[in-house]
Amino acid sequence: MEFAKNQQNSWYENKEQVLVAVDCIIFGFDNETLKLLVFKREIQPLKGSWSLIGSFIRQNENANQAGLRILKDITGLENIFMEELKTYSAVDRDPGARCISIGQYALIRIDENNKELVNKHGAFWFSLDELPELVLDHNQMVKDALDRLREKARFSPIGFELLPKYFTLPQIQTLYEQIFQKRLDSRNFRKKLLSLNFLKKTEIKDKSSSKKGAYLYEFDYEKETDQSFIFKG
Amino acid sequence: MEFAKNQQNSWYENKEQVLVAVDCIIFGFDNETLKLLVFKREIQPLKGSWSLIGSFIRQNENANQAGLRILKDITGLENIFMEELKTYSAVDRDPGARCISIGQYALIRIDENNKELVNKHGAFWFSLDELPELVLDHNQMVKDALDRLREKARFSPIGFELLPKYFTLPQIQTLYEQIFQKRLDSRNFRKKLLSLNFLKKTEIKDKSSSKKGAYLYEFDYEKETDQSFIFKG
DNA sequence: ATAATAAATGTAATAATTACATTTATTATT
C-alpha cells in the first residue's frame, strides 16, 4: 500500500480487521466423471454440513502456500496444480466474522490421493452432478471454478493434471466431454489433440476398457507450447 | 470458512491478523498509446514515489465496492469497467505490515475523467512504456494486468471501455495495436471486427485525423455475444 | 486543378474446422 507507516496518521494502525482464508476447490477425474473433494464438518455449528476445504492464511505463508498446505494436509500430495480462482469478499458472506476468502482450484490425480488421510478428514469425492449443498458461498465457488476450468480447457491443454501419467486417448476424450458437458467427435478430437504435438505415444496398450486395448500416451512437457487449443464446438 | 464460531475452539478468535487492501490498475487510451493512472505519494515514507491507487478494504464493503470507491474518489467516475486481477500475498510484500492486496484493473475513458480531482490527488497518466518505478510490487501488478488485458482482448471484445462512446475503426485498430504491441492489417482487422456484428455504424464522420474523415461507430451492447474474438496475430 | 493524406475496400491462397462411417484388434462364446 501507499501510505505512511510508523506515523501518526499511519494507515497501518487501527485498521478494521478482516480475516483472510483460503478455500480449495479440488477436482479429480475417475475416468468417468469429474469429481470434487469436499468434507463434512464434524464440529458445531453446521456439523454435518458439507464444505470446501479451507484454512485461514497464516502470517508466515502466502495464499499459494496456504492452499498447498491444505492440499497436502488433506490428500498427502505435494506439487499439485493449483491456481487462484478469485476472491470472495461479500460483507456478510460469513455470518461469524468479516472474512474474505481466496478461492483456489486444484487438479489432482484422484488415484494418487492418500485415502487414509482423506477419510481421516471426513472428506469425500462427489460427482459434480451429485454435489450436495455446501456451506456459505462454497457452491458459488465450485460453479466459478468449473467455469474457469472450461474456459481454460478451451484455450490451453489443461486437464492433464487430472489424468494419470499414462493415459489413453479415449480417456482424455471422456475427460473433455465431462468438462464441456458434451459429446465430441473422436476423429476430430484426436486429430486436433495429436496435431498439437505434445503427446508422446507409447507402444503399451491399456486393455482395461476394451478387448482391442488403447495405446497409452504421456504428456510431453518439453513440447507444451502456447499454441492455442481451441475447442469451439 | 468451515469451523466453529462462538466456541472455545473457535477459528475466528485470535487469528493472526492480515490487512487487506485493494489496488487499482487503471488503464486509459488517448488515441495514441495505452496509459496508466498512477499517483505520487505526498507523505512520508516513500514521499515522491509513484504508486498505484489503493485503499484498505472497509468493514462495510466488498472488494469490488472498495475498488469502485477508489476509482470514484480519484477520477470522479462511476460505472467503470473493473475486474479482479489477482491477489498479492507475499509475506514480505509490504515491509510495514502483513498486508495482502487484491489487484483490480479498470478501463476508463480517459477524456471523461475529472482532471481537477486527478490533479488534486497528485495522479498522472503515464504511457506504459514510460512508466516509472512504482512502490512495493506495483510494477508486477501492472505487468500482470497488461498480460490479462492482452489475454482478454484476444478472446473477447474488451477495450471498448477505453474508447469514447463513438469511435472510428482506425481508432480501435490503434488501440488493439497498442494492446498487442504489433501492427495489424487494416483490411483483415476490419473484416473480422465487423463480422462480429456488434458495431453500429453512424453516418457521421470524424475528420479530426484525416481529410477524408472516418465514420464513427458505436458498440452495440445488445449484440455482444460470446462469439470468440480471436486475434492470433 | 493538383497534391497530399488517411480511410475504405476485395480477392485469391492457405489453413482450420466440421461432418460423417468403416475397419481393426482382441476376447469371449459356441
Place this chain on the structure above:
DNA sequence: AATAATAAATGTAATTATTACATTTATTAT
C-alpha cells in the same frame, strides 16, 4: 476353429476462417 461382441483407430470431402497483399476514394490545402 469360427463367430459374435466390443471399443479403438482411422480418412476424406465440404465448409469456414485466416492470411497476405495494393488500389481507389473522399476530402482539404495549396
